[in-house]
Amino acid sequence: MPIEKRITEALEARAMEAKRSPELDNRIGAWFAEQASMNKGGARMKKGRSKAAILAMVALIAIVVTGFSAKYFFSIGDDRILLNYATMDQARYEPELAAEARSQVEEVRRQLAVGESALVYSKALNELLPNAVNLQLPTGVSNPFLYTDLKEWQLELQQQVPGYRTFDAEALGLAFINGKSERAFGEVITPDQDEAVSQLREELKETDRAYVWKKLVDTGANKRFPAYTSTYQNAQGQIFTIMMEVMKEKVVMKSLIQGKDMEEVNLNGKQALYGESHSIWFSPTDENRSLIFVDTQQDSSIIYTISSFAVDVTKEQLIAIGEQMK
Numbered sequence: 001m002p003i004e005k006r007i008t009e010a011l012e013a014r015a016m017e018a019k020r021s022p023e024l025d026n027r028i029g030a031w032f033a034e035q036a037s038m039n040k041g042g043a044r045m046k047k048g049r050s051k052a053a054i055l056a057m058v059a060l061i062a063i064v065v066t067g068f069s070a071k072y073f074f075s076i077g078d079d080r081i082l083l084n085y086a087t088m089d090q091a092r093y094e095p096e097l098a099a100e101a102r103s104q105v106e107e108v109r110r111q112l113a114v115g116e117s118a119l120v121y122s123k124a125l126n127e128l129l130p131n132a133v134n135l136q137l138p139t140g141v142s143n144p145f146l147y148t149d150l151k152e153w154q155l156e157l158q159q160q161v162p163g164y165r166t167f168d169a170e171a172l173g174l175a176f177i178n179g180k181s182e183r184a185f186g187e188v189i190t191p192d193q194d195e196a197v198s199q200l201r202e203e204l205k206e207t208d209r210a211y212v213w214k215k216l217v218d219t220g221a222n223k224r225f226p227a228y229t230s231t232y233q234n235a236q237g238q239i240f241t242i243m244m245e246v247m248k249e250k251v252v253m254k255s256l257i258q259g260k261d262m263e264e265v266n267l268n269g270k271q272a273l274y275g276e277s278h279s280i281w282f283s284p285t286d287e288n289r290s291l292i293f294v295d296t297q298q299d300s301s302i303i304y305t306i307s308s309f310a311v312d313v314t315k316e317q318l319i320a321i322g323e324q325m326k
Contacts, residue, residue, distance in 0.1 A: 073085065073086050074087070074262050074264065074273055076271055076272070076273050076292065076293070076294055077294055077301075078294055078296045078301055079296075080247060080248075080249075080250055080251075080296070080300075080301040081247045081250070081251045081252070081253070081294065081301045081303070082251075082252045082253070083253050083255065083292070083294070083303070084252070084253065084254045084255065085255045085262060085273070085275075086254075086255070087261065087262050087275075092128075093128070093279035093286075094127070094128065095286050097124045097125070097127050097128050097281075098124075098128065098279075098281035098286060100122075100124040100210075101122045101124040101125035101128070101139075101281055102281065102282060102284065104120065104122050104124065104125075104210060104211045105120055105122070105139060105141050105282075108120050108141050108211075108213045109141050109142070109143055112141070112142065112143035112215070113143065114143055114144070114145050115143070115144070115145060116142065116143055116215060116216075117140060117141065117142035117143070117187050117215070117216045118140070118141050118142070118213050118214060118215045118216055119138040119139070119140060119141075119187075119189070119193065119196055119197065119200055119213060119214050119216060120138060120139050120140075120141055120211055120212075120213040121138050121200045121201060121203070121204040121211060121212050121213070122139070122210065122211040123204065123210055123211060124210065124211070125139060125211075125281065126204075128281060138189065138197055138200060138201075139186055139187075139282075140186050140187025140189055140216075141186070141187060141213075142182060142187050144180040144181065144182050145180065145181070146178040146179070146180055147178060147179040147180070148177075148178050150176040153176070153178075153179035153230065154166075156179070156181070157179070157228060157244075160181070160226065160228065160246075161228060161244060161246060161302065163297050164228075164244060164302065165295060165302075165304065165325035165326060166325065166326070167321060167324035167325040167326070168324055169232055171324065172234075172320060172321060172324060173234045173235055174232040174233065174234050174240065174321075175232060175233055175234070176230070176231075176232055177231040177232060177233055177239070178230075178231050179228065179229065179230045179231070180228070180229050181226070181227075181228055182227055182228075182229065183227040183229065183243060183245070184227075184229040184241045184243040184305065184307065185282050186282065187216070193216065196214055196216065199214070200212050200213070200214055224249070225245060225246070225247060225251075226245075226246050227243060227244065227245045227246070228243070228244045228246075229241055229242065229243045229244075230242045230243075237310075238308060238310040238312070238313055238317075239308060239309065239310060240306065240307070240308045240313075240317075240318075240321065241305075241306070241307050241308070242304065242305075242306050242321070243303075243304070243305040243306075243307070244302050244303070244304055245302065245303040245305075246300050246301075246302055247300060247301045247302070247303065248299060248300045248301075261275065261276050261277075262274065262275040263275075265291070265315075265319060267291075267293055267319065267322045267323060268322075268323055270293055271293065272291055272292060272293035272319075272322060273291070273292045273293070274289075274290070274291050274292075274315050274318065274319070275289070275290050275292075276288075276289050276315075277289075280309075283309040284309060285309045285310070285311050287309060287310075287311050288307055288308070288309055289307060289308055289310075289313050289315070289318060290305055290306065290307035290308075290318070291305070291306045291307070291315075291318040291319060291321075291322050292304065292305050292306075293322060304322070304325070306318050306321050306322055
């Protein structure tokens, strides 16, 4: 069974078990049923919609879910892309397991040459998941090339993302640390990696090791949805990442987010979503605060995500960065 169908069915089953009002129950059921129908061989997928994009988002979100009861739905997007978010109550989260999983992923990262990436199956990470999805899922890790010279990075962004939004970092007291041509956190797992995923899953079942991993061969699948991440730091030591995901195809992304409070905010007249979570396994503080908005270009849509793991970062700080981006 394809991994996207296993994820969809497992999440759908858990959603139906949660105790909610009948109205919300029907909304969640319809939400997952539509996702399942779109993934059956692509037969009912709308024209232009990317199966890889839907799978990537579902897989990434499923990895951070640790038990849920859906509460609220939020949507943001334009005529090209639509981002749907369902926030969930936190059922269980064990910081010790999350720290162990982070340590294992870092061990793998240190063994990768610059430009290489890998899939990691961790027993510690899987223990965070059973109550939510009843699946063993991998996580992606990479050792990307890092641009440390701001001018070189800006030139790269100008070439790859013409018309991207810039901001005055110095005015906000932010110093550039580095830039990379990938997502802020974790590699995207695409359908062409199904064979590697299956092999690692079986290997983990048969070994006494705490985790297993495998280098990935670059198939170019992720280049369809390129991402670029800039990292900054202020005088207080707070670190901020600004991620741009470039979408040229019509895509609908449906995301389940654990233990996260979300709200709509006004960003210079543009709709944006602000969220806080206190149980993100890949965060060294277990926390994450983020601001998301979509910028519509002529040939693409850019999803901007401004985020920080710092426990004392405020919503106003993230909004201040977003308001500066022009």
